Amino acid sequence: MKHLQTFFLIEAVNRAGSIRKAAEDMNLTASALNRRIQRFEAEFGSQIFERLPRGVRLNPAGELVIQHIRSQVSELERVQNQVADLSGERRGHISIACSQALLPYFLPAEIARYREEHPGVSFSVNVRDRAQAEQDLGTFASDLALVFEPVHLVDFEILCSIPQPVTVLMAPDHPLATKEELRLRDCLDYDHILPSQHIAVRHMIETSAHRLSRTTAPVVETDSFEFIRHYVLQEKCLGFQIPIGLKEDPARPMVYKKISSKDIPIGHLFLGQLKGRTLPVAPARFALRLTAILENGLENGV
Amino acid sequence: MKHLQTFFLIEAVNRAGSIRKAAEDMNLTASALNRRIQRFEAEFGSQIFERLPRGVRLNPAGELVIQHIRSQVSELERVQNQVADLSGERRGHISIACSQALLPYFLPAEIARYREEHPGVSFSVNVRDRAQAEQDLGTFASDLALVFEPVHLVDFEILCSIPQPVTVLMAPDHPLATKEELRLRDCLDYDHILPSQHIAVRHMIETSAHRLSRTTAPVVETDSFEFIRHYVLQEKCLGFQIPIGLKEDPARPMVYKKISSKDIPIGHLFLGQLKGRTLPVAPARFALRLTAILENGLENGV
DNA sequence: CAAAAGTGGTGCATTTTATGCACCGGTAGG
DNA sequence: CCTACCGGTGCATAAAATGCACCACTTTTG
Numbered sequence: 107m108k109h110l111q112t113f114f115l116i117e118a119v120n121r122a123g124s125i126r127k128a129a130e131d132m133n134l135t136a137s138a139l140n141r142r143i144q145r146f147e148a149e150f151g152s153q154i155f156e157r158l159p160r161g162v163r164l165n166p167a168g169e170l171v172i173q174h175i176r177s178q179v180s181e182l183e184r185v186q187n188q189v190a191d192l193s194g195e196r197r198g199h200i201s202i203a204c205s206q207a208l209l210p211y212f213l214p215a216e217i218a219r220y221r222e223e224h225p226g227v228s229f230s231v232n233v234r235d236r237a238q239a240e241q242d243l244g245t246f247a248s249d250l251a252l253v254f255e256p257v258h259l260v261d262f263e264i265l266c267s268i269p270q271p272v273t274v275l276m277a278p279d280h281p282l283a284t285k286e287e288l289r290l291r292d293c294l295d296y297d298h299i300l301p302s303q304h305i306a307v308r309h310m311i312e313t314s315a316h317r318l319s320r321t322t323a324p325v326v327e328t329d330s331f332e333f334i335r336h337y338v339l340q341e342k343c344l345g346f347q348i349p350i351g352l353k354e355d356p357a358r359p360m361v362y363k364k365i366s367s368k369d370i371p372i373g374h375l376f377l378g379q380l381k382g383r384t385l386p387v388a389p390a391r392f393a394l395r396l397t398a399i400l401e402n403g404l405e406n407g408v
Numbered sequence: 409m410k411h412l413q414t415f416f417l418i419e420a421v422n423r424a425g426s427i428r429k430a431a432e433d434m435n436l437t438a439s440a441l442n443r444r445i446q447r448f449e450a451e452f453g454s455q456i457f458e459r460l461p462r463g464v465r466l467n468p469a470g471e472l473v474i475q476h477i478r479s480q481v482s483e484l485e486r487v488q489n490q491v492a493d494l495s496g497e498r499r500g501h502i503s504i505a506c507s508q509a510l511l512p513y514f515l516p517a518e519i520a521r522y523r524e525e526h527p528g529v530s531f532s533v534n535v536r537d538r539a540q541a542e543q544d545l546g547t548f549a550s551d552l553a554l555v556f557e558p559v560h561l562v563d564f565e566i567l568c569s570i571p572q573p574v575t576v577l578m579a580p581d582h583p584l585a586t587k588e589e590l591r592l593r594d595c596l597d598y599d600h601i602l603p604s605q606h607i608a609v610r611h612m613i614e615t616s617a618h619r620l621s622r623t624t625a626p627v628v629e630t631d632s633f634e635f636i637r638h639y640v641l642q643e644k645c646l647g648f649q650i651p652i653g654l655k656e657d658p659a660r661p662m663v664y665k666k667i668s669s670k671d672i673p674i675g676h677l678f679l680g681q682l683k684g685r686t687l688p689v690a691p692a693r694f695a696l697r698l699t700a701i702l703e704n705g706l707e708n709g710v
Numbered sequence: 711c712a713a714a715a716g717t718g719g720t721g722c723a724t725t726t727t728a729t730g731c732a733c734c735g736g737t738a739g740g
Numbered sequence: 741c742c743t744a745c746c747g748g749t750g751c752a753t754a755a756a757a758t759g760c761a762c763c764a765c766t767t768t769t770g
Contacts, residue, residue, distance in 0.1 A: 107452075108447075109411040109414055110411070111411075112411055124717070124718090125717085125719095126716085126717070126718085134758080134759090135758065135759050135760075136717095136718080136719095137719080137720080137758075137759065137760080137761095138757065138759070140718065141719090141720090141757080141758085142757085144719085145410075150409075150488065151488060151491075151492075152488075152491050152492075152495070157717085157719095158717085158718095159716085159717065159718095159765080159766045159767065160717065160767075161716090161717065161718085162717090167491040167495075170487050170491055171487060171491075174483060174484065178480060178483070181476060181479070181480070185472050185473060185476045186454075189454050190453075190454075192469070193454070193469075382684070382686070384684070426745090426746070426747090427746085427748095428746070436729080436730090437730050437731075438746095438748095439729075439730065439731080439732095439747095439748080440728070442747065442748065442749095443728080443729085443748090459747065459748095460737095460746085460747095461737045461738065461745090461747095462737080462738075462745075462746065463745090463747090
């Protein structure tokens with residue numbers, strides 16, 4: 107789209123932090139780029155960048171402009187997909203920011219199922235923690251966010267939510283594997299492996315432990331849910347995750363037990379979009395479908 | 409804005425119905441304009457106009473595109489005003505589609521008061537019947553609509569509403585001028601002047617009359633509320649309007665009487681905008697102010 | 711303290727792009 | 741059949757964007 111060229115250049119300058127660097131990135135001379143920026147500022151009626159000795163930076167007006175640019179580009183794509191849609195074939199692209207728990211089973215399965223029916227639709231799956239996910243929506247980097255216990259909730263429009271109690275995973279020969287009701291204090295007495303501080307599950311465990319006047323003492327702390335799932339089979343210890351990221355696997359037997367909601371309040375998984383945004387056809391459809399699936403209950407019986 | 413030129417050209421072609429006519433309007437050769445359209449269609453990935461022997465017409469894809477264009481332009485203006493706003497001076501333009509009743513007193517007074525505080529803000533006041541007003545919002549021709557008893561209400565987001573009972577106006581020496589409670593049947597017994605069929609007040613009177621098994625028999629029928637207000641002082645007859653368009657004027661004494669709500673249900677005046685649209689700063693502010701004024705009751709004691 | 715390596719900004723020749731002109735083929739209506 | 745429109749196209753020309761060489765300035769570096 108030719109007429110959006112200037113917009114892309116502005117975004118490049120913003121990314122690069124300097125006109126010369128951006129010019130290289132976009133295969134232009136600094137002089138040409140410089141004049142495009144100047145011309146835009148003249149037409150727009152206000153400076154967009156503040157000139158610093160070491161480069162340029164967006165000023166408040168520029169922040170508004172770049173937000174406008176992103177929304178315009180996204181809108182144009184939406185219209186294009188809408189047009190493609192009315193000419194028959196359903197195509198488009200869906201970008202999703204999601205928590206780690208969605209990676210092993212849920213999202214791969216649902217995306218594959220969707221693509222079977224709509225091969226013209228492509229996907230981006232971006233792993234983001236809950237803060238980043240919402241930020242992604244705001245910059246139009248992702249169309250949808252599927253996150254456990256998001257933080258801000260401003261500019262986050264909830265499309266659906268389902269309860270996800272914190273769940274303990276352990277090897278079948280673990281002493282707690284046969285216990286009836288699992289309490290947090292029991293878990294903390296055994297060796298355990300925990301996600302990093304910024305992960306929601308960790309945050310909930312810490313809060314609840316503190317309420318019980320207990321402290322956590324993880325033998326391993328990791329960013330990766332996948333690591334946790336594998337580690338509890340190596341060393342005899344407890345892992346913590348949410349049900350949607352777990353599945354019975356005959357090849358690797360494991361025991362899953364919900365922690366009593368008396369100890370840790372039940373968290374929620376949220377599907378959401380940027381507040382007020384009209385999603386392109388494909389993301390809107392996929393979101394509807396996810397909502398139906400989530401609300402009708404998941405298949406993995408954990 | 410240079411980069412929107414193609415968009416304006418597309419709008420011109422749509423208006424003119426032919427590339428050649430549009431080219432004249434926009435001071436271009438038909439050839440140049442033709443190629444711009446073609447280039448846009450190529451970049452966009454789909455035809456926008458269907459070529460007819462006598463000219464061109466938007467196809468469904470084109471309808472989507474032109475809607476997008478209008479929203480783009482309006483958004484850009486919004487951003488520009490927002491920028492102007494954060495640099496101190498409040499400026500911008502407010503376009504209002506309104507019913508006739510707002511013309512004599514309410515809107516002139518409120519606009520003047522607003523402009524006293526914000527001289528940088530300019531206004532367009534467009535008289536529209538209730539159907540046209542909503543259409544104006546949809547095409548971004550107007551930011552706000554202030555109409556009595558709108559029709560569709562889809563894509564019409566209500567910002568506030570106030571009751572406006574149908575009111576009879578007459579010369580002080582009219583036989584009904586001293587009557588306690590005014591019923592519709594009494595009115596229909598006397599000569600009366602009515603607005604045209606498409607006007608809401610007329611529609612309400614007709615409906616109520618029909619319910620009483622009565623018919624209207626206007627001695628004069630007119631599009632103009634102003635004409636009605638003046639005519640009832642010439643010939644001894646009854647006029648019908650809503651309170652916001654009426655005001656006690658010592659120079660031209662007139663009697664106003666509400667019709668009993670037992671006969672004609674109380675109608676409402678609505679302030680609204682296009683559903684889902686983020687208004688530019690100035691219209692948003694003015695709408696807030698109108699809402700406050702309307703809800704706190706009007707000053708003219710009719 | 712001075713040289714070097716950055717930065718944004720500008721005049722001018724050059725290249726790329728858009729435009730105007732003259733024309734073609736086709737359809738509608740007299 | 742003819743006239744009057746319409747959209748579309750080849751080509752020369754006008755306009756706009758770009759690249760190059762350079763300036764003025766600031767920070768970093770030796």
